[in-house]
Amino acid sequence: MPREVNRRDFLTTMAAGTAALNLGGAQPLAFAAEKLRSQPVIGIQIGSISFLDEGVEKVMDNLQERAAVNTLFIATFTYGNGIAGRQLKDHPLPDHGVQNYDDHFHGGNYATPHAQHYKNTVIKDTKAPDHGNLDILEMVIPAAKKRGVRVYTWSEDVWSATVPNVDKIQEKDLYGRNARTVCFNNPDHHNFLMGLMEDYTRSYDIDGIMWGSERYGAFGNMIESVHNRNGNDPSRVTCFCSFCQEKAKKRGINVDRAFEGFKALEAWVRSCRGGNRPPDGYYVTLWRLMFRYPELLAWETMWNDSVHETYAAIYNLVKSIKPEVQVGWHVWHANSFSPLFRAQTDYAELSKYSDYLKATVYHNLGGTRMETYMTSNHNTMYGDMPIEEALQFEYRIMNYRERGYEELPYTGLSPDYVYRETVRSVASVQGTKTEIWPGIDIDISNMDPKFSRCTPPVTKEVTKAAFRGGGKGLVISRKYSEMRLANLSAVGEALREEKIV
Numbered sequence: 001m002p003r004e005v006n007r008r009d010f011l012t013t014m015a016a017g018t019a020a021l022n023l024g025g026a027q028p029l030a031f032a033a034e035k036l037r038s039q040p041v042i043g044i045q046i047g048s049i050s051f052l053d054e055g056v057e058k059v060m061d062n063l064q065e066r067a068a069v070n071t072l073f074i075a076t077f078t079y080g081n082g083i084a085g086r087q088l089k090d091h092p093l094p095d096h097g098v099q100n101y102d103d104h105f106h107g108g109n110y111a112t113p114h115a116q117h118y119k120n121t122v123i124k125d126t127k128a129p130d131h132g133n134l135d136i137l138e139m140v141i142p143a144a145k146k147r148g149v150r151v152y153t154w155s156e157d158v159w160s161a162t163v164p165n166v167d168k169i170q171e172k173d174l175y176g177r178n179a180r181t182v183c184f185n186n187p188d189h190h191n192f193l194m195g196l197m198e199d200y201t202r203s204y205d206i207d208g209i210m211w212g213s214e215r216y217g218a219f220g221n222m223i224e225s226v227h228n229r230n231g232n233d234p235s236r237v238t239c240f241c242s243f244c245q246e247k248a249k250k251r252g253i254n255v256d257r258a259f260e261g262f263k264a265l266e267a268w269v270r271s272c273r274g275g276n277r278p279p280d281g282y283y284v285t286l287w288r289l290m291f292r293y294p295e296l297l298a299w300e301t302m303w304n305d306s307v308h309e310t311y312a313a314i315y316n317l318v319k320s321i322k323p324e325v326q327v328g329w330h331v332w333h334a335n336s337f338s339p340l341f342r343a344q345t346d347y348a349e350l351s352k353y354s355d356y357l358k359a360t361v362y363h364n365l366g367g368t369r370m371e372t373y374m375t376s377n378h379n380t381m382y383g384d385m386p387i388e389e390a391l392q393f394e395y396r397i398m399n400y401r402e403r404g405y406e407e408l409p410y411t412g413l414s415p416d417y418v419y420r421e422t423v424r425s426v427a428s429v430q431g432t433k434t435e436i437w438p439g440i441d442i443d444i445s446n447m448d449p450k451f452s453r454c455t456p457p458v459t460k461e462v463t464k465a466a467f468r469g470g471g472k473g474l475v476i477s478r479k480y481s482e483m484r485l486a487n488l489s490a491v492g493e494a495l496r497e498e499k500i501v
């Protein structure tokens with residue numbers, strides 16, 4: 001028989017229940033937030049459009065439940081739709097979000113540019129017009145904090161010709177023409193970047209900053225290409241602006257000889273791509289040019305040093321304002337293909353001004369990119385070998401064991417590539433404070449829809465490989481708005497199986 005409940009018993013029970021409920025509400029939340037902060041960074045790159053399309057709480061539920069995400073890398077400054085905006089046109093839409101492409105993507109600063117930080121630059125007006133006055137950091141940070149989820153700003157070196165005054169910071173090519181890219185030795189660009197980073201650091205309660213530049217200098221751009229099978233136009237390489245020329249002189253580089261060397265290299269590239277095998281071979285004659293014009297390499301080193309000096313300047317600035325803010329870099333995928341870029345990207349050196357490095361290890365897209373890299377290089381540096389042998393040579397020097405040239409776009413690179421690249425990266429920063437957070441590929445739009453796609457089983461293997469290789473965190477890339485939910489869940493499953501979260 002059920003006990004008869006008198007009014008007093010009833011009230012007592014209710015009070016106890018309410019107290020228990022209160023405790024139950026507050027403690028697990030605080031506990032959960034605390035637990036999240038003690039976990040390795042499980043980050044995801046995400047653009048503002050996803051929060052608007054799907055709702056902040058819904059997106060966070062999805063990310064936390066499926067992929068155990070505890071850190072958001074929000075695309076805050078870019079004019080590129082690789083990391084902001086919805087799925088790229090003509091690529092399959094994912095199984096969440098608005099089922100449409102954003103045809104009017106513009107880009108810019110998705111937070112609020114506060115004018116006092118842009119006094120020392122001609123670049124002032126960068127507010128992204130895509131969502132009116134919306135400030136994505138103001139919108140997301142409070143919701144994320146409540147859950148113990150960290151927020152990093154994620155900015156990249158991708159500009160648009162529509163930015164007022166951008167012509168004043170653009171690079172100059174070999175023939176003095178403006179490029180679409182901007183110069184790291186241009187004070188107005190440098191001061192803009194410093195202002196942007198100071199603005200983010202001072203104006204918002206952020207946990208970290210990530211910035212990235214997916215470019216290399218004139219030498220690399222002339223003879224190689226990661227994204228363009230036919231190679232880049234060798235006359236449009238950069239930078240030869242007056243600031244770069246001044247800097248070169250201070251470094252003791254003979255500027256006239258540098259111009260002469262690059263024009264000689266341009267002629268060599270055009271001749272090689274035109275189907276003319278140099279009588280002494282491609283490899284030998286490239287070296288002959290480098291011996292004759294050491295200025296080629298000196299100029300390239302200066303370009304890369306300028307990027308790394310920018311890293312150091314951002315790092316020192318942010319740390320001087322809020323030492324607890326984590327500062328690190330998205331390292332361009334070229335690091336996995338180009339031995340020249342890898343030589344210039346010395347992680348031990350970078351560790352002096354990096355709390356973490358997002359080592360890009362996009363396995364699926366990597367297949368297409370490796371194929372493209374070999375195709376573009378096969379007319380220049382690797383011209384002496386049949387392409388399959390050149391690929392084997394490439395695998396040896398980069399320390400990979402992957403598929404043949406014809407298969408690559410249809411298979412991608414393997415989880416073993418992710419493992420090897422992580423091991424190498426971790427070894428390079430051994431003994432330093434810098435952590436390696438592999439950036440893994442979840443459904444990055446492949447160039448052609450018939451090429452390989454990410455699958456949950458391989459995604460699990462890739463996630464595990466990143467930690468087995470010694471990674472201390474993870475950055476799920478490239479943007480949430482192109483990822484399929486099953487692959488996000490596969491990340492979470494792998495992390496839970498390995499007891500990483």
Ligand SMILES: [Zn+2]
Pocket residue numbers: 171172183184185186239240241242243244
């Ligand atoms: Zn320049």
